[in-house]
Amino acid sequence: MTKTKSWVLTEPAKMALQEFDIPEVGSTDILVKVKVTCICGSDPHWYHNDDNCAKYPLILGHEFAGIVEKIGDEAASRYGVKVGDKITVEPYLACGHCEYCATGHYQLCTAKMCYGISITCDSAPYINGAYGEYILVRSGSKVFKVDDDVSFEEAAMSSVIGNGYRLVVDKAQLKPNQSALVLGPGALGLCTVIAAKEAGVYPLIVVGVGDADDNRLALAKEFGADYTIRLDKEDIVARVSEITKGKMCDAVLECSGAVPAYKTAFSCIKTLGTIVLLGITGGRDVPILIDQIVKKELQIKGSIGQPNDVDYAMKTINKKKYPIAKMITTKFPMSKADEAIEFFMSKKDPSCIRVALYND
Ligand SMILES: [Zn+2]
């Protein structure tokens, strides 16, 4: 076979299947046969180009797992994988030499190259996203082997669990038996629960709002959350105070991007606590309580991506301790990726957490 098909966005909200030549596989490259791609919560943003940051033509898809179809000699020795192995890949294609790459912050690489997000498909090797049959992974990537008995859908969640590790370990720097409040029980919040449990956080409290979050909060409990709170049914400040014996939380991990969540974050944080922000508000104004930051000596940290954290995530997934696949609530064949992203964006199914696309 010399041809392959991928879904190409040529302009906002216009996505169609296109055929490409399968590229030559160089010494540092891996040709991956994509098995499962999850639709990330950020994909609609690139699909609609709502802040004019998207570059087209673009093949979406950065949360994926697949099989090594072909691999160059140098890539095989770098990553320790061979033809037929199951792998997953970090979204980043780091330049390796800019100021940020050189200091280990390659999520902020000035070249801004991420598979399925920011590498256009108008020049070779074209297949730069995982909404398709194949993707070419190149030098500057991080590749992780997936154990044979782990499913592709679980492995495709590796970057999201990596996000969780970044919040809990790198940013909040939580120690065992320190408390945390996770705001928003979507895929990011749930993956943060997994990372927090692995880090020994206690008590771990997860907050949702509305009936639609009931199944997500139930899954948070399955992942090990100690308490769940429905914001619309309970007095959150009173409840967190009761759970933490009046001390409030060492960290608040904001995973929702909902404007009211920021007020909740400031109401539930302990003196000297850390608020980590991952949710994106879409440019909306959010009132910030500066006096509280000063008087409580709070730390407020932003977090983007999962540099250096997918390794921890993949080790966690390979342990098979958590029912990670339960986050994938809806499945579509890759041939219906256009319908799948429309379904995801329509919010028709309030219980939907992640939608996954499958190749045979
Ligand atoms: Zn993602």
Ligand SMILES: [Zn+2]
């Ligand atoms: Zn760089």
